[in-house]
Amino acid sequence: MSSSKRISERRKLPQQQRSREMVAKIVASTASLLLKTDPDQLTTNLIADKAGVSKGSIYQYFADKDEIINAAIEQLAAQQAPVIEEMLRSVTLVQPEAAMQSSIDILIDVTIANRRLIRYLAERPDYTRTFENISGLNATLLAMATLHMGHYRDQYRHELSPRALAWLFFNMAVSTTLRYIESDDPISLEELRSGLKFASAGLLSGSKT
DSSP states (O other): OOHHHHHHTOSOOOOSHHHHHHHHHHHHHHHHHHHHSOGGGOOHHHHHHHHTSOHHHHHHHOSSHHHHHHHHHHHHHHHHHHHHHHHHHTTTTSOHHHHHHHHHHHHHHHHHHTHHHHHHHHTOHHHHHHHHHHHOHHHHHHHHHHHHHHHTGGGBOTTSOHHHHHHHHHHHHHHHHHHHHHTTOSSOHHHHHHHHHHHHGGGBTTOOO
16 A cells, blocks of 8 residues: 555544544654564554553554554654765765775664665565655765766766766665675674675775676
């Protein structure tokens, strides 16, 4: 079910301040649980206990658990995206090798910290689209990487445009890290870090082919 359909089917939109505060508490509690609990083990009873409300109160505003989770994912996307963007923006104009290494560390650390939620999203395309639509993170990170590659154009391989360099680096780092957690850590975390840094160095103009 699409996120827009979930919103349209919400049983009751909160009108009063007290009702809005209750809905906000339910969503915030669910978002907190998603970061600490296996999402597959999340229940409306657990959400109600965390939010300090009755299960009946939850169903006044949400049709089912999926609708609550979707709202919580929207909140997490809105909260986390600016933090990740700021961390990566801080290294955008750093020298290429150091910038790529720092970016890889940031992406790995964020992914590992949110591994349960990320695995859950990976199995549910609707939720993944919700996160991406709200955060706009992929487009922003690609734009920042393209800016970096363009700024240091002479230090990267001339056969590739800045956008191609950015796309290859971003997708190599993100896709490999996602595959790492989906495969239950097939190698050590340090090998993952080192391997991605070795591979990304191949984009530099002085690298050996």
